[in-house]
Amino acid sequence: MARLALGVDFGGTKVLASVVDVDSGKVIGTAKKKTDSTDGPDELMQRIFDVARKAADKADTEMGDIAGVCVGIAGQVDVERGILVGTANLSRSVVDLPMAKLLKDELGIPAIIRNDVQIAAAGESRFGAGKDIDDFVVVFVGTGIGGGIVRNGEIVVGSAGNAGELGHTTVQVGGRVCGCGAHGHLEAYASRTGMTRAMLGELRRGRKSVLSEMMPDLDPADPAVAPFKSGMIREALKQKDEMVREVIDEGGTYLGYGLANVVNFLNPTRIILGGGVIESVDVFFDAAETSTRKQALAHAGQAVQIERAGLGDFSGVVGAAVLAAEAGAT
Numbered sequence: 497m498a499r500l501a502l503g504v505d506f507g508g509t510k511v512l513a514s515v516v517d518v519d520s521g522k523v524i525g526t527a528k529k530k531t532d533s534t535d536g537p538d539e540l541m542q543r544i545f546d547v548a549r550k551a552a553d554k555a556d557t558e559m560g561d562i563a564g565v566c567v568g569i570a571g572q573v574d575v576e577r578g579i580l581v582g583t584a585n586l587s588r589s590v591v592d593l594p595m596a597k598l599l600k601d602e603l604g605i606p607a608i609i610r611n612d613v614q615i616a617a618a619g620e621s622r623f624g625a626g627k628d629i630d631d632f633v634v635v636f637v638g639t640g641i642g643g644g645i646v647r648n649g650e651i652v653v654g655s656a657g658n659a660g661e662l663g664h665t666t667v668q669v670g671g672r673v674c675g676c677g678a679h680g681h682l683e684a685y686a687s688r689t690g691m692t693r694a695m696l697g698e699l700r701r702g703r704k705s706v707l708s709e710m711m712p713d714l715d716p717a718d719p720a721v722a723p724f725k726s727g728m729i730r731e732a733l734k735q736k737d738e739m740v741r742e743v744i745d746e747g748g749t750y751l752g753y754g755l756a757n758v759v760n761f762l763n764p765t766r767i768i769l770g771g772g773v774i775e776s777v778d779v780f781f782d783a784a785e786t787s788t789r790k791q792a793l794a795h796a797g798q799a800v801q802i803e804r805a806g807l808g809d810f811s812g813v814v815g816a817a818v819l820a821a822e823a824g825a826t
């Protein structure tokens with residue numbers, strides 16, 4: 497019988513759960529739900545329980561036949577205690593929540609929690625764009641920017657669990673305010689949230705853009721506007737929107753500054769980039785690649801391979817399932 501485990505990827509806009517055959521990497525059943533940054537702890541846990549059960553239903557599997565569950569969550573995780581100790585993009589009420597214990601009590605299977613990009617790194621390492629090498633860095637661009645480091649085939653966690661937090665490294669001294677409260681972090685420039693803020697700023701200054709036609713109800717002065725979807729950005733670029741093009745070029749260039757620092761500091765064989773805006777907006781990927789090679793030390797900058805994630809949206813859930821199965825086996 498196939499060895500099955502449940503992987504859950506909890507991000508800033510959605511939570512995705514999949515039952516995965518951990519020997520082949522095949523996704524057997526999947527469920528998805530929106531997340532809400534105003535959720536309290538009970539609502540947040542309920543969302544996770546719901547998608548987990550639905551994924552098991554879709555896979556035609558009983559919870560008892562699943563080896564374990566791993567939830568990857570956007571924030572700093574205390575792996576030993578199974579709690580989230582800090583987050584820049586989710587509701588503060590989830591901090592210090594004993595998530596692993598709550599999951600185990602509710603679902604009746606072994607449960608662990610990890611950082612969301614570390615699970616994606618595990619997925620790419622086992623079945624994705626990193627499966628042929630044991631030394632790479634993954635960077636995911638979404639509502640935030642996260643990074644994961646794989647060294648000698650192992651995920652580097654760091655002493656406090658936040659190794660790879662590339663989004664919160666400084667690319668502009670005294671620059672824009674980041675979701676974490678500090679200034680000039682990469683995430684404030686190159687995440688979908690950061691680039692959306694920049695586009696809204698341009699609209700407020702009276703710049704013409706097809707975005708105003710695509711979203712007639714958009715109020716650029718409303719601080720609660722959700723980050724624009726990658727599909728929307730791609731469509732605006734297709735219509736040759738100058739303002740969107742400028743902001744995406746700038747965001748990609750900043751991403752390259754961050755990646756060049758990674759190249760010089762760690763000298764990985766490969767950088768694997770993922771997330772909707774990387775997958776669907778070529779201009780962004782190209783700007784990031786050009787800027788990385790230009791800013792990094794000449795030899796390392798030319799030698800580094802820059803590729804897109806191999807598992808797309810499923811890197812996280814597949815990696816989480818692999819980690820859950822490994823944790824259950826020991």
Ligand SMILES: [Zn+2]
Nearest residue numbers: 664674676681
């Ligand atoms: Zn930050």
